[in-house]
């Protein structure tokens with residue numbers, strides 16, 4: 019799926035039809051083409067307000083899934099049912115909560131990048147513009163070669179821990195069924211209450227970015243030479259005051 023060219027559509031199907039189509043490679047009935055791919059990312063009852071929880075939207079499956087007890091009940095955020103056709107690739111993105119990606123059926127390849135590699139990933143919001151992580155356009159994305167790739171292969175029964183802010187790019191190598199569980203590892207007041215997907219930046223981060231945008235606007239009042247001088251001093255100040263010394 020390419021979020022830049024928007025080569026995907028949202029469609030509604032009865033669940034059994036959806037699963038049948040996602041599991042077949044060539045379709046006799048289809049929306050666009052006989053080899054189109056399908057992806058389900060479950061949502062809450064009211065997608066704008068409610069949070070996906072497989073135990074609520076798919077109660078008959080609830081028993082089948084045991085959520086690993088690595089966090090307190092109050093920290094639970096969502097459990098998202100995910101079904102995908104073979105060959106479907108989901109763009110590189112980060113989520114802001116800790117996450118267990120539980121593979122139930124099929125093989126999946128996950129490529130991860132550390133949050134420290136953000137400068138090399140050409141971000142648009144929470145997503146990376148580098149869609150083809152295996153054969154990227156190096157002229158367009160020259161810094162991408164600096165990003166260090168961590169790759170893993172998930173099979174039925176495997177659970178991958180994806181820490182908050184770690185970028186991930188997922189390819190379903192076979193028809194796949196999975197569930198992922200997001201949980202809040204920061205105090206709950208840090209999170210944006212309107213976030214139903216687990217990918218809105220924590221409140222303090224969005225506020226800081228807004229303030230930075232105002233500071234940048236203010237710098238525009240200065241002539242170029244001064245703007246450059248003070249902008250560089252601000253970068254130094256950010257590095258000195260806000261960078262962690264606690265990283266490898």
Ligand SMILES: O=C(O)CCC(=O)C(=O)O
Pocket residue numbers: 100102108113117118119126186188196198
């Ligand atoms: O496995 C997938 O289809 C996507 C997983 C994902 O993005 C997540 O668990 O946050």
Ligand SMILES: [Fe+2]
Pocket residue numbers: 111112113186
């Ligand atoms: Fe994700």
